[in-house]
Amino acid sequence: MTVILKLGGSVITDKQRPETLDEEHLARAAAAIADYDGELVLVHGGGSFGHHHASEHGISSEAGSHDVAGAFAVHDAMRRLNDAVLAALQERDVPALPVHPLSAAARDGDGELSLSTPVETILSEGFVPTIQADVIAHTGAGVTVVSGDELVVELAEQLDAERVGLCAGVPGVFDEEGQVIDHIESFATVQAALGGSDATDVTGGMAAKIRALLDMDTPASVFGLDGLEGFLDGDSPGTRVG
């Protein structure tokens, strides 16, 4: 059974500083992943690599662009982050190979995502597909952003994944008193508590994340880096969703 793990952009980068890795966090995440024994699909967000360029060029999940320079700037920055993630994993003997949504996904005129990747074959051959948030072609809009969260949800369905983990910059989803919520079963119960994220995030922050996770059949957990080893060991650290 396949586990999908998303490394949030706010975990592996310094979101306040353009194109700055959080090397220590990335190393800790890679070490935890290297200890995992099983079929694993990795997805990562944009952090200060993708979001910075996306904002600059006015590109989001909804706002598109036909400007090839802007489209390529976002894609290229995401590749640089993807390369850093791949390097951290390969150094620790994780057989990680890159998958770029720009080469594998598109949106139709209604914004509906279609994603057709060779992830199953990559997995079956013992590699770890490592998928970046990206820009993708969008009918009528040029390119728009596809977020890590969207990719996680789509892949969980396609792969009939066993578990989904979102390793975030926070230890879980906070309630209005700042306590980590143990379990979220519906959006209405947490709507008041979910504000936007505290740094530029063109993909909607925690509220969008929770809505998307609730739409999945696969159980999910949102946790911080301290919870990653536990999640990979089969525990449910942080907030269970769904």
Next chain:
Amino acid sequence: MTVILKLGGSVITDKQRPETLDEEHLARAAAAIADYDGELVLVHGGGSFGHHHASEHGISSEAGSHDVAGAFAVHDAMRRLNDAVLAALQERDVPALPVHPLSAAARDGDGELSLSTPVETILSEGFVPTIQADVIAHTGAGVTVVSGDELVVELAEQLDAERVGLCAGVPGVFDEEGQVIDHIESFATVQAALGGSDATDVTGGMAAKIRALLDMDTPASVFGLDGLEGFLDGDSPGTRVG
């Protein structure tokens, strides 16, 4: 109607020297492409970028590898070449975006290629998809090479392309007297004349190219860089195949 143009690795690189561009040839090709007005899909071969690493790691269209370092070395070298092609095009205002087969294709246990790209949406939004030869996951074999020629044939079918052009390191297909053959309608008539290529080529050289082109419904032309402008103008320089 869509035209598919393959830039051979022997045109845009110096095949005798590892990872060496032929800057002048690439600039000439990019300038000709910049003058073209219509839906265009670009594919390029590996030349001294991909083939060098593929040979070193024993990877070909048939011989696979489960070694992630080898797989990534070939892919990464092809990306460097793809980046150089993209840069040459973007400099001349061609809205080129990369498509990587590793993210979009796989082979089954019989070696059969499946390729599912967002190329149609990329085209419809006015961009020029620029697709590299690559390594792809191959059921039971790890990764194997997918050649530019294979990609051309598959895309021509999927896109119901109007014309296919292969811009090669030679002005066309030579007969046994070293004259360019005007038209090839069957492989048997040219088999004797088709030797291997004169530099490392893990994907079979001219013979494999011609066999693949003859299998297509779309008419193809094989020509040298001097024929590129004519091909894009609608002429049939070099050798017509099919």
